[in-house]
Amino acid sequence: MSAPTSTDRTHRDDGTASGDRPLSIGELAEAAGVSVKTVRFYSDSGLLPESGRSAGGHRRYGRPALERLLTVRRLRALGVALPAIAELLREETGLDGVLARQRAELARQLTELRWREASLSALTEVGGDPALLPLLGEALRSTPATDTFVEFWRRILPLRLPRRLTTSIIDASVPDLPADPTPAQAVAYARLHALTADRAVAAGIRNATAGFEIDFVQFYEGLGEAYALTTRHLLAGTPPGPGDALDCFVGVYARAKHRADTPAFRRTLAHRPALAADHEMAAYWSHSAELRPAGDPDMGAAEVWLTAALAAAQEREHPAGSAR
Structure with a gap:
């Protein structure tokens, strides 16, 4: 069996240590390898729904938010625009459609x-x-x-x-x-x-x-x-x-x-x-x-x-x- 990746360890460690405990914005950012500012931006854009707030009013996120955040980060690395990512997350279009549009846009940019x-x-x-x-x-x-x-x-x-x-x-x-x-x-x-x-x-x-x-x-x-x-x-x-x-x-x-x-x-x-x-x-x-x-x-x-x-x-x- 291959060694677990850092992401695998994060999932397992979080899960075994804390069960289904909601993640703070800092924990979510660290697990996904992005900044807190990035998480806040995606959250405010509606891409990362919160599971609630702490007693002190701090954002909390459920476990599915981590995979969703990783998906957003990977698509952004490929140059996919946020509106297209939002459509994908809302299941208004499939991944194949999003990638086809991105290839077409990239071809346009290369031609230009x-x-x-x-x-x-x-x-x-x-x-x-x-x-x-x-x-x-x-x-x-x-x-x-x-x-x-x-x-x-x-x-x-x-x-x-x-x-x-x-x-x-x-x-x-x-x-x-x-x-x-x-x-x-x-x-x-x-x-x-x-x-x-x-x-x-x-x-x-x-x-x-x-x-x-x-x-x-x-x-x-x-x-x-x-x-x-x-x-x-x-x-x-x-x-x-x-x-x-x-x-x-x-x-x-x-x-x-x-x-x-x-x-x-x-x-x-x-x-x-x-x-x-x-x-x-x-x-x-x-x-x-x-x-x-x-x-x-x-x-x-x-x-x-x-x-x-x-x-x-x-x-x-x-x-x-x-x-x-």
Whole structure:
């Protein structure tokens, strides 16, 4: 038989010497290896119910209070918050649930620390760029999250889109954040956070399509199909060029503008002037791509491929310097 531990001896010695005699606050503190102040705090918090008071008004505790106090001390050593411990002691939740929540909170804290470390490394690498410090400081005031990105898309998408389509577009457009970011990803997140938090940017993008008399449901569903076709080319490493993806892409714009897909329309589409909204969205996709894993193309990558494919097709049909 193994030798009894100090706690075992405390239980046995107290029990044999004094039977079920209530413990004073000092005895309870000594038995549990904590201070009297700690016992008083837990008692006042309702975690250690008293069994009564002495004639002099001093607190007394029953034997179960020792095991309860040891449980509280051990959970606190693991970082479990007092409200969660109180729920456990009141049997409102089980130990597995408390530990699962603590693991989730610890994972959140570790992720936040990794983002801070990446941000500090980014600042070090650029030599303390004064423009980068406020950018990172603002974005990382709280744990990095995609809420701002989601709200940005809700502001720029047409209000009359059905919820299923809006949700689908947002899911495809908002990148998951890495748990262990690089310094470059910390900067990309900060820039994307600043862009999407600017309501004026979102308003400008939405206003760019405000006057369009088109079926937006058909338009976005068509673009989704074109992007899906393009993703296969991106994953295969196919260079931009003619084919099903480009035909689908041009067809979407032709229907939106009530035009036929003709060579003249393709020339117009290829040489359409870039709007401020186009530059803002290009910036969005550039920062978003930095946050995505390598080899995970998004709609921005598909748009770039399709635009390049259209330009390449026009160049083949009308080489530079040739008469048109």
